[in-house]
Amino acid sequence: MANKTFTIPDIGNFDSVEVIEIHVKAGDSVKTDDALITLESEKASMDIPATFDGIVQELLLKVGDKVKQGDNILSYDIIGAKETKPAETKSSSTKPIEPTNNNDDAYDVVVLGSGPGGYTAAFRAADLGLKVALIERFSSIGGVCLNVGCIPSKALLHMAKVITEAEDASHHGIKFNKPEIDLEKIREWKNNDVVGKLTGGLSQMAGQRKVTVIEGYGKFTGSNSIDVEDKDKKTTKVNFNSAIIAVGSKPIVIPNTPDHANIIDSTGALEFKDIPERMLIVGGGIIGLEMGTVYDALGSKITVVELADGLIQGCDRDLVRPLQKRMEKRFESIHLNTKVVEIKADGDNLKVTFENKDGQFEDTFNKVLISVGRTPNGKLINAELAGVNVDDRGFINVDRQFKTNVPHIYAIGDVIGQPMLAHKATHEAKIAAEVIAGEKVEYQANVIPSVAYTDPEVAWVGVTENEAKQNNIEIEKSAFPWAASGRALSNNRTEGLTKLIFDKQTKRLIGAGIVGVNAGELIAEACMAIEMGADAQDIGLTIHPHPTLSESVAMASEVYEGTITDLFIRKR
Incomplete structure (x- = not known):
């Protein structure tokens, strides 16, 4: 036997982490990979595993202690086999990465951009045993989604939901006082308790995976190199064998819009500096309507202007209708088939000129949110110096393995085209990393x-009715109205609808749409059903819990099969 001391290994960028649990005691027999202790920072918790087979002699810390890398955990005696080093993650590749750069300091993979696609690609590549660098221009990992997009907006939408549900409770005989809004506390909660924990957790996982995070603005200087300029204008050259472009997108700016503090984009809306009395949202898409939902709940009078004839273009009208009906009751006004002709500063306010078929009209607002879509960042990284083709709009064309026209340079996420969604980017990221590793x-x-995480939520997947008509796809559909759902009735939210779209020939599910509370959670079942080639019987004969909103998917299938008993459908 040999007496040894076991210490805290590399735990990322943390120098004072609390011990919250100890899993062993003196005299215990321990095997490699057994959890010894659990640590918890403000961002995440983690187990510290053993790298030895042996017997614990003495614990050298206690619950509540603050520890860092190198601090002693326990002393132990090795039994039998030699002590092992912390395991290195080996690639399960069928073929090792083929270097295209003879520089010894080159990374196997450099990922440009650390949004959901970027950090996922970096982490997956590291897990496959590759030497990885992750370049991010901002100080925290996570990109638009985690810092100024998906995550903070959902935090604020949750807050808005609490407010509106309290208002709606008055219909059930429960009345609450008007909420007191503390913007500073809301910002602190959003930034620290939500965004900070997630981005901090990502930084920790980057350290655990030995991913080198380089802060600065990265641009290609050749087919195997990127220059990164930090905030002090200092430039670092990063060499690579393979690269993944994951630079995302930015909000579209309307031409000739004045530079005014109260004209904001989605990032500005999430900063939450104040609650304007009257707010105009230019664009009736998902992002604008989500922000409208938040500010409406907080007391702003919301006006929406949309150039097209309906909100959320691309989604079937029967799904949008319940949302629009509720918004028409809550918002000050919704102008469809209307364009913004001019926005002029009027002191702190903004005078806006609109135009529709009836002519021009004006109105004045305290704040204007421009939300007319996003444009890719493909033209901002000197991709042409690496030989990568970027089209006039800033998109980069890729194949099914996400290779660009330069075989060792890949692209994922918003920069390769619609839809610009985080969950699309993360799926693409794993594939790109695995291809580089030889999978x-x-x-x-x-x-x-x-x-659309509005109130109610709207979710859809696969073929829509509109798409089927445009492409002459023969379909059959069924729908279940939430007015017949016991759970929806008990929630007093019966405006919902679950619709399923089937291929007329194969009878398989090829599309679905849901509008109603938590539609974004419910759509996942339809996603899996489509991927698995399920038909109406497969879904309808799956026993769903009752009473739930999820059973509306099964009931819509029963409508299609003609076996529904929760509705009376007259036989033809």
Whole structure:
């Protein structure tokens, strides 16, 4: 036997982490990979595993202690086999990465951009045993989604839901006082308790995976190199064998819009500096309507202007209708088939000129949110110096393995085209990383779901009715109204609808749409059903829990099969 001391290994960028649990005691027999202790930072918790087979002699810390890398955990005696070093993650590749750069300091993979696609690609590549660098221009990992997009907006939408549900409770005989809004506390909660924990957790996992995070603005200087300029204008050259472009997108700016503090984009809306009395949202898409939902709940009078004839273009009208009906009751006004002709500063306010078929009209607002879509960042990284083709709009064309026209340079996420969604980017990221590591994989997903996290939520996946008509796809559909759902009735939210679309020939599910509370959670069942080639019987004969909103998917299938008993459908 040999007496040894076991210490805290590399735990990322943390120098004072609390011990919250100890899993062993003196005299215990321990095997490699057994959890010894659990640590918890403000961002995440983690187990520290043993790298030895032996017997614990003495614990050298206690619950509540603050520890860092190198601090002693326990002393132990080795039994039998020699002590092992912490395991290195080996690639399960069928073929090792083929270097295209003879520089010894080159990374196997450099990922440009650390959004959901970027950090996923970096982490997956590291897990496969590759030497990885992750370049991010901002100080925290996570990109738009985690910092100024998906995550903070959902935090605020949750807050808005609490407020509106309290208002609706008055219809059930429960009345609450008007909420007191503390913007500073809301910002602190959003930034620290939500965004900070997630981005901090990502930084920790980057350290655990030995991913080198380089802060600065990265641009290609050749087919195997990127220059990264930090905030002090200092440039670092990063060499690579393979690269993954994951630079995302940015909000579209309307030409000739004045530079005014109260004209904001989605990032500005999430900063939450104030609650304007009257707010105009230019664009009736998902992002604008989500922000409208938040500010409406907080007391702003919301006006929406949309150039097209309906909100959320691309989604079937029967799904949008319940949302629009509720918004028409809550919002000040919704102008469809209307364009913004001019926005002029009027002191702190903004005078806006609109135009529709009846002519021009004006109105004044305290704040204007421009939300008319996003444009890719493909033209901002000197991709042409690496030989990568970028089209006039900033998109980069790729194949099913996400290779660009330069075989060792890949692209994923918003920069390769619609839909610009985080869950699409993360799926693509794993494939790109695995291809680089030698795996024989390619993109094979059939569908990508879309969700508007409004109130009610709207979610759809696969073929829509509109798409079927445009492409002459023969379909059959069924729908279940939530007015017949016991759970929806008990929630007093009966405006919902679950619709399923089947291929007329194969009878398989090829599309679905749901509008109602938590539609974004419910759509996942339809996603899996489509991917698995399920038909109405497969779904309808699956026993769903009752009473739930999820059983509306089964009931819509029963409507299609003609076996529904929760509705009376007259036989033809």
